[in-house]
Amino acid sequence: MWRIRLHGRGGQGIKTASQILGSAGFYSGFQAQDFPLYGAERRGAPVMAFTRISEKVILERGPIISPDIILIGDETLLNDSQSAPLCGADPTTLIFVNSPHPPEKLAQKFSLVTADLTDLCHKHLNKRTIYSSALSAVGARLLGTIELADLLQAVEDELTQQGIVTQALQGNLELVREIYTKIEPAILTPKVEKTLITKPMVLPDYRPVVDGAPIILEPGNMALRKTGNWRVERPEIDYTHCNDCLICYARCPDGVIAVNPEGRPAIDYDHCKGCLICAQECPGHFINTVRETGLFP
Amino acid sequence: MKTPKKIMLTGNKAAAWGARMARVEYVPAFPITPQTEIVETLAKWFADGTMQGKFTNMDSEHSMFMAAGSAGATGVRVFTASSSQGILHGLESLYTVTGWRVPMVIVNVSRALATPITLEPDHNDVMSTRDCGLIQLHAETCQEVFDFILMGYKIAEDPEVCLPLLVNLDGFYLSFTREPVLIPGEDEVRNFLPLYTATQPVFQASQPMARASAVFGGVTYTSFKLQQELASRNAEKIFAKTAHDFKDRFGRYYGPVETFHLDDAEYVFVMSNSFATKGKSAVIKLRQQGIKAGLLKLRLFRPFPSEAIASVLAGHAKVAVIDQNLAPGMGGITYPEIVTALYDKKNRPEKILSVIGGLGGKDMDDQDFRTIIETLDKSNMGKPLFLYDEEDAKNFDRLLKIAKLKEVSS
Numbered sequence: 001m002w003r004i005r006l007h008g009r010g011g012q013g014i015k016t017a018s019q020i021l022g023s024a025g026f027y028s029g030f031q032a033q034d035f036p037l038y039g040a041e042r043r044g045a046p047v048m049a050f051t052r053i054s055e056k057v058i059l060e061r062g063p064i065i066s067p068d069i070i071l072i073g074d075e076t077l078l079n080d081s082q083s084a085p086l087c088g089a090d091p092t093t094l095i096f097v098n099s100p101h102p103p104e105k106l107a108q109k110f111s112l113v114t115a116d117l118t119d120l121c122h123k124h125l126n127k128r129t130i131y132s133s134a135l136s137a138v139g140a141r142l143l144g145t146i147e148l149a150d151l152l153q154a155v156e157d158e159l160t161q162q163g164i165v166t167q168a169l170q171g172n173l174e175l176v177r178e179i180y181t182k183i184e185p186a187i188l189t190p191k192v193e194k195t196l197i198t199k200p201m202v203l204p205d206y207r208p209v210v211d212g213a214p215i216i217l218e219p220g221n222m223a224l225r226k227t228g229n230w231r232v233e234r235p236e237i238d239y240t241h242c243n244d245c246l247i248c249y250a251r252c253p254d255g256v257i258a259v260n261p262e263g264r265p266a267i268d269y270d271h272c273k274g275c276l277i278c279a280q281e282c283p284g285h286f287i288n289t290v291r292e293t294g295l296f297p
Numbered sequence: 298m299k300t301p302k303k304i305m306l307t308g309n310k311a312a313a314w315g316a317r318m319a320r321v322e323y324v325p326a327f328p329i330t331p332q333t334e335i336v337e338t339l340a341k342w343f344a345d346g347t348m349q350g351k352f353t354n355m356d357s358e359h360s361m362f363m364a365a366g367s368a369g370a371t372g373v374r375v376f377t378a379s380s381s382q383g384i385l386h387g388l389e390s391l392y393t394v395t396g397w398r399v400p401m402v403i404v405n406v407s408r409a410l411a412t413p414i415t416l417e418p419d420h421n422d423v424m425s426t427r428d429c430g431l432i433q434l435h436a437e438t439c440q441e442v443f444d445f446i447l448m449g450y451k452i453a454e455d456p457e458v459c460l461p462l463l464v465n466l467d468g469f470y471l472s473f474t475r476e477p478v479l480i481p482g483e484d485e486v487r488n489f490l491p492l493y494t495a496t497q498p499v500f501q502a503s504q505p506m507a508r509a510s511a512v513f514g515g516v517t518y519t520s521f522k523l524q525q526e527l528a529s530r531n532a533e534k535i536f537a538k539t540a541h542d543f544k545d546r547f548g549r550y551y552g553p554v555e556t557f558h559l560d561d562a563e564y565v566f567v568m569s570n571s572f573a574t575k576g577k578s579a580v581i582k583l584r585q586q587g588i589k590a591g592l593l594k595l596r597l598f599r600p601f602p603s604e605a606i607a608s609v610l611a612g613h614a615k616v617a618v619i620d621q622n623l624a625p626g627m628g629g630i631t632y633p634e635i636v637t638a639l640y641d642k643k644n645r646p647e648k649i650l651s652v653i654g655g656l657g658g659k660d661m662d663d664q665d666f667r668t669i670i671e672t673l674d675k676s677n678m679g680k681p682l683f684l685y686d687e688e689d690a691k692n693f694d695r696l697l698k699i700a701k702l703k704e705v706s707s
Contacts, residue, residue, distance in 0.1 A: 019475060023305050026477055032305065035474040040330075040416065059578035061470045061571055062660055196582055196667040199686045204693075210701075214413040217701045224699065 001054035002188065003064045004139050007085040008073030009230065011043040013132025016158055017073070018049030020136035023154035025053035028146045033058050044230030044273050046083035053143065067093055068188055071139050073117070073131040075099045076292065078106075080229055086110075092189040096138055098131065113142065115182060124175035125168070129232070133159070133172040137179040144185025151176060223271070227254075231274025233289045237265060241286040248278035248287060298480050306478040308471035309334035311439040312378065312404045312464070314478070315446025317342060318486045319402070321376040322350035322493075325364035327357060329383040330416050331468035332406040336378060358387035365401050366394030369461070370508055372499035374450065374492070375401035380468065381408035381422045388425065394461060395430030396525065397508045398497070400453035401461045402446055403431070407570065408468040409657040417658025418468040420570065420622040424630045430525055432462040432532045433599040435569045437555075439478045441596075442466050444549060447490055451539045456496040457531040465598075467571040469658060474571075481547055489546045533600045553597035553605045558584065562591025564670050565610060565646075567618040567635055569595040572655055576619070579666035588670060595631070603638035610635070611642040615673040617682075621655035628681045629653050648673055654684030 004021060008014035015036035022034035031054045038047040050064045065088045075097050077083045086106075089095065095110045097103060098117040106112050117134040133155050140146040155176055159169055206212065237248070242264065249257045249265050256268040257278060267278075279287040298318075306314065312335045316324065324343070326336035343352035350373075355361040358379050365377045379387060384405050394401075405426070409419040423433070432452060434445040445464045453462040466472060498506060512518050536553060544550040557577050559565065564583075568576045573594040583590040593609055610616055618636075620629025627633075632651040639645040650673055654661050665684045672678050 019305070022475055026305055031477070033474060033476045034305075035469075037469075058476070059574055059581070061474060061574050065662075193582065193585070196579075196586060196663050198668040198671045199664045199688075201668060201683065201686050202690050203683060203685070204690055211697060215700070218699075221699060 001052055001056070001058060001060075002068045002143060003060075003066065004051045004053070004069045004071060004143075005064045005067040005088075006049045006051070006071045006073065006135060006139075007077055007083060008047060008131060008135070009043075009077070009232065010038060010045045010047050011130075011232070012047075012073050013130040014047050014073055014135070015049045016132035016162070017071070017135040017139070018051045020132060020151075020154045020158045021051040021139045022053070023158060024136065024140050024146050024151040025051070025143075027150035027153055030054060030145070031056065031058050033060075035062065037063055042230075042273070043275070044232060045227075046077055046080060046230075048083075051139070064088075066090065066191060068191065069093070069139060069142055069186075070095045071135050072097045073135050075103070076229055078103065082225075090191075092191060094142060094186050094188060096142065098135070111186070113138075113183065113186065115179070117179075120175055120178060124171045124178070126171065133176050134179055137176040138183055141180055141183040142186040143188070148177070148180050151180065226270045227273050228270045231272060231292050233274055233276060234269070234292050235267060235272065235274070235276055235279050236288045236290055237267065238286045238288055239264065241284060243284065243286075245283065247281050247283060251277055251281040253277060298483060300482045301479060301485070303477045303479045305475045306439055306443075307334065307473055307475050308436070308439045308442050308466045309406065309473070310338060310475075311442040311478050312406075312446065312466065313338035313342070314480055315443045315464075316376040316402070317348055318443075318480065318483070319374065319376070319447055319450050319490055320492060321348070321402075322373040323365075323368040323375045324350070324352045325355045325361045325368070325375075325377050326352060327355050327361045327379065327383060329358075329380045329408075331408060331418075331472040332378050332380040332383070332404070334472070335404060335406070339376075358383040359390050362387040362390035362394060362403075365403070366390065366397050366399055366461070367500075369394070369399030369401045370397060370500050372493070372495035374454075376404075376446075377401070378404040378406065380406040381410055384422055385410065385425055388429065391426055391431065391461070392429045393509070396521070398459045398525070398528065399461070400450070400459055400493075402449040402453060403461055403463045404442075404446070405463055405465050406468050406472045407465055415657045416468065418470060418621075419656045419658065420465075420620070420630075423463070423465045424622045424624075426463065427599065427630070430460060430529060431599060432458070432460055432529065432536075433465065434462065434596060435465045435598050436471065437569075437571055437573045437594060439471060439474070439476050440549070441551070442471065443478055443480070444543065444547070444551065447486065448536075448539050448543055448551070450490055450493070451542070452532055452535050454493055455531075455535045455539075458528050458535050459497060460525075460528055460532065465570060470571040485546060489543065529600045533597065533602055536597055551596060553602035554609060555594040555596060556609055557592040557594065559591035559593060559609065559613075561589055563589040563614050564591070564673055565613045565616045566590065566592045566666065566669070567595065567610070567616060567631075568592060569598065569631070570621070572619075572621060572661055575661050576666065579663050582663055583666065583670065590666075590670065601634055601638070606635060607638040607642050607645075610639060610646060612644045613646050615648045615650070616646040617650040617652050617669045617673060619652045619654060619669075621653075623653055623656060632681070648678065650678055651681035652684065653681050659684070659689075
């Protein structure tokens with residue numbers, strides 16, 4: 001059985017990628033299973049999805065802890081401790097990162113494949129960056145056992161179910177064809193079954209209600225969770241033209257635009273999730289949107 | 298679907314397909330994570346004409362189950378679905394409509410109960426409906442979800458049963474997991490499950506009748522309750538008949554329990570629902586290490602197939618009943634039911650361990666199963682065994698510190 005774990009952000013098509021890969025595997029005659037995992041979150045938040053492809057019956061469910069292949073759709077997740085896309089990787093794990101430059105540190109530790117999917121998506125998908133087809137094509141090709149025809153059929157079936165228009169579907173199919181020729185099948189090493197060992201179970205001591213019941217004594221601790229890396233695009237206020245009308249301040253759904261001592265709006269980039277409602281609402285169009293690249297500090 | 302086809306479906310989609318192929322005529326609905334995909338799918342199919350009948354959005358699960366029962370009493374085929382807080386909100390209605398003795402199929406997508414609130418699965422929700430008179434089938438795979446709905450109508454509508462039937466599937470691990478499901482052709486399904494024709498008096502225009510009758514003096518109440526008990530007991534026999542009929546037509550056989558590597562097993566895990574898959578995987582790995590493990594999966598949970606369970610478990614030395622539920626102050630809920638079933642067996646197991654795990658979606662791994670075996674080997678195994686390890690305790694302490702920062706810093 002091959003276990004593939006996919007990482008990306010809400011809205012990037014990560015769940016759909018796992019489903020295309022699952023269907024493609026199934027059409028190629030394998031047993032398949034796919035499963036997404038995300039909280040009650042929103043666009044931009046880290047999400048995970050899993051695909052299992054096997055010649056035999058799949059007797060596993062839920063998250064994949066020890067993946068054979070990790071497909072990372074968004075390289076900004078690499079230093080996100082919540083997402084931890086490398087968790088459970090070992091020397092036999094093949095890692096794919098959507099990046100124009102192979103991250104050197106990773107290449108020293110793991111077998112690494114990179115490709116600039118963002119660029120390819122721009123080319124085929126009318127400048128949109130949705131990795132559902134691209135990432136599934138990378139996964140299918142790395143596995144090496146999935147036929148192109150089955151992959152194309154899976155792309156068509158899954159995207160049609162989601163109501164994609166014909167022209168966009170053609171773009172996705174071309175994208176998949178190009179990736180299929182670009183990526184080489186990988187040599188994968190099956191994981192060695194570990195001997196099952198026991199682990200020490202504990203029965204905790206009784207604690208007073210203050211510790212024993214789900215009481216939060218520090219309200220507002222969500223601020224500790226920096227959500228700035230959910231952004232795919234970042235709003236930037238053009239202060240030379242901004243007339244301090246503060247409509248952005250009023251409209252920000254997350255309250256991350258403050259008014260500074262000079263009476264000007266200021267964006268808290270540690271928490272701004274990049275919904276870009278401020279850019280939409282600015283009457284003078286003085287908030288620019290800039291694509292986020294690189295790693296979040 | 299005219300001809301049989303195997304397609305990738307989530308557990309939720311498989312449930313919707315079950316209702317569609319059973320040609321249900323009425324669906325009262327109220328959404329709740331992780332069940333929403335079921336009613337969303339059905340809403341679409343009713344709206345675009347794929348399904349014929351009426352889909353109604355209700356104001357709560359309480360009225361939803363009442364509407365389902367009332368529709369069942371008019372003699373139409375009814376389907377509805379809920380989960381967690383939702384099915385608990387409707388619990389009063391569930392007791393009421395089982396007493397009406399009308400058939401329907403209800404899907405519950407298991408999700409742990411508040412407080413604390415979560416979206417992930419365990420079985421305290423479905424266990425809360427354990428005693429209200431529903432027939433219950435618990436599914437491990439998406440195929441079982443689909444098949445149990447077809448079988449479910451056949452059992453619930455049988456004149457010897459006439460009770461609502463619940464099919465349970467786990468949230469996330471099944472509800473959002475896609476795997477191949479064989480959908481049979483329409484004609485095959487029609488032959489197995491013809492359109493519903495009520496064999497009891499039904500509500501009709503200009504013919505007044507009452508279902509929600511009041512009785513005083515315990516004798517009348519007891520008499521009707523005993524009838525309900527007999528109807529539920531009948532369902533075990535009708536289940537067996539239906540399972541054979543299903544196998545003849547579709548090739549898949551479902552006993553009230555499923556056995557996995559059980560014949561020579563010294564250690565038996567008793568499990569239900571989707572985590573049984575994890576148990577099966579552990580059994581294979583344990584056997585590779587020379588440990589003779591096996592698994593008993595519960596499918597028919599109400600009526601409780603005591604004899605089927607006891608006859609399979611008798612003769613095996615060590616049994617662990619794994620409950621994904623917790624009755625605080627008592628322990629696992631199915632454990633005493635299994636022990637009771639075995640009490641008068643001469644060659645009953647020498648040890649029966651209660652294990653509690655998988656609460657609120659907590660994963661179970663191979664090491665958990667290995668630890669259960671080790672505990673069964675101890676002379677004093679203590680009980681119950683909670684699948685909660687040192688690492689879990691450490692992680693919990695870390696979270697507590699964040700939740701109580703002010704207290705720590707002051």
